[in-house]
Amino acid sequence: xxxxxxxxxxxxxxxxxxxxxxxxxxxxxxxxxxxxxxxxxxxxxxxxxxxxxxxxxxxxxxxxxxxxxxxxxxxxxxxxxxxxxxxxxxxxxxxxxxxxxxxxxxxxxxxxxxxxxxxxxxxxxxxxxxxxxxxxxxxxxxxxxxxxxxxxxxxxxxxxxxxxxxxxxxxxxxxxxxxxxxxxxxxxxxxxxxxxxxxxxxxxxxxxxxxxxxxxxxxxxxxxxxxxxxxxxxxxxxxxxxxxxxxxxxxxxxxxxxxxxxxxxxxxxxxxxxxxxxxxxxxxxxxxxxxxxxxxxxxxxxxxxxxxxxxxxxxxxxxxxxxxxxxxxxxxxxxxxxxxxxxxxxxxxxxxxxxxxxxxxxxxxxxxxxxxxxxxxxxxxxxxxxx
Ligand SMILES: [Zn+2]
Numbered sequence: 001x002x003x004x005x006x007x008x009x010x011x012x013x014x015x016x017x018x019x020x021x022x023x024x025x026x027x028x029x030x031x032x033x034x035x036x037x038x039x040x041x042x043x044x045x046x047x048x049x050x051x052x053x054x055x056x057x058x059x060x061x062x063x064x065x066x067x068x069x070x071x072x073x074x075x076x077x078x079x080x081x082x083x084x085x086x087x088x089x090x091x092x093x094x095x096x097x098x099x100x101x102x103x104x105x106x107x108x109x110x111x112x113x114x115x116x117x118x119x120x121x122x123x124x125x126x127x128x129x130x131x132x133x134x135x136x137x138x139x140x141x142x143x144x145x146x147x148x149x150x151x152x153x154x155x156x157x158x159x160x161x162x163x164x165x166x167x168x169x170x171x172x173x174x175x176x177x178x179x180x181x182x183x184x185x186x187x188x189x190x191x192x193x194x195x196x197x198x199x200x201x202x203x204x205x206x207x208x209x210x211x212x213x214x215x216x217x218x219x220x221x222x223x224x225x226x227x228x229x230x231x232x233x234x235x236x237x238x239x240x241x242x243x244x245x246x247x248x249x250x251x252x253x254x255x256x257x258x259x260x261x262x263x264x265x266x267x268x269x270x271x272x273x274x275x276x277x278x279x280x281x282x283x284x285x286x287x288x289x290x291x292x293x294x295x296x297x298x299x300x301x302x303x304x305x306x307x308x309x310x311x312x313x314x315x316x317x318x319x320x321x322x323x324x325x326x327x328x329x330x331x332x333x334x335x336x337x338x339x340x341x342x343x344x345x346x347x348x349x350x351x352x353x354x355x356x357x358x359x360x361x362x363x364x365x366x367x368x369x370x371x372x373x374x375x376x377x378x379x380x381x382x383x384x385x386x387x
Contacts, residue, residue, distance in 0.1 A: 043085075
């Protein structure tokens with residue numbers, strides 16, 4: 001790979017013909033049309049937070065180094081930004097009055113409002129740019145290396161770079177586009193940020209059953225995303241059909257796995273809604289995220305709910321009461337052993353060999369209260385299980 005260091009390009013040069021697409025959240029072009037700011041393997045612009053974008057401009061005004069910027073030379077006088085896209089887009093957006101910075105009096109000022117000597121200082125700042133020229137694989141290898149420094153690309157952003165092509169472009173248009181009207185609906189079930197590719201990551205994870213790498217590799221040159229879209233919509237339609245209420249704990253659950261496991265089961269949304277409400281109102285349920293899978297699975301696996309268990313004081317008190325009584329009657333202190341016919345009929349278990357049990361099961365409305373607690377030997381407690 002050939003590289004050349006350029007120190008002659010100014011902010012003014014870069015900002016000639018600067019185009020920023022608000023809709024897609026991307027800086028598009030600069031350097032009089034010869035520079036592509038956002039090649040498809042680059043992530044969206046994420047500095048627009050009033051902090052990182054402002055910090056770029058502050059650095060220039062204080063003459064702090066902005067760091068190296070890397071261009072990939074794709075043809076004679078044609079470049080793409082390999083690294084530095086966030087910085088360049090911040091500069092371009094500031095110079096075109098897209099955001100403001102605070103001046104020395106704490107007033108918000110757009111570029112057009114700051115003193116002309118400051119405007120000039122910014123425009124005449126020279127950037128430190130490495131021009132690289134090489135094969136696609138060399139460039140991508142390089143891209144992976146330089147991005148280990150700075151804000152690292154997350155996993156999906158890296159995959160988008162590695163498998164860049166028509167499929168990724170179309171997939172990003174659908175799943176990484178914050179202007180997509182469906183995002184709000186989807187965000188009831190998916191956590192994370194559209195810009196950081198979290199929705200795309202979920203969609204790919206679901207359709208590929210967890211084999212995203214493989215799926216992206218196979219579809220890299222596919223010019224449609226029908227399967228990805230259809231599968232994703234099936235999952236979302238299924239969830240929103242079964243659970244008609246939207247609860248914040250639904251966000252980020254493994255809906256792809258749940259869809260695969262339970263989609264063939266019939267559910268009555270009305271009944272499901274009542275079950276959800278009842279479990280939400282139940283103070284013994286510690287893990288509300290488990291409510292949805294609990295219901296899907298037929299309301300039997302209470303482990304999912306992490307139902308509050310009896311505390312040590314309750315266990316000790318019940319143990320003492322049962323043991324005193326049992327010794328008086330010459331039977332086992334495990335009530336189930338006591339009514340049996342084997343060698344344990346009269347066995348007095350130690351506390352550590354017993355477990356607390358809900359006399360009336362929690363799932364049948366039994367409370368986690370001392371009045372509903374009995375101690376059983378471990379064998380009988382396990383055998384009783386979740387009845
Ligand atoms: Zn027993």
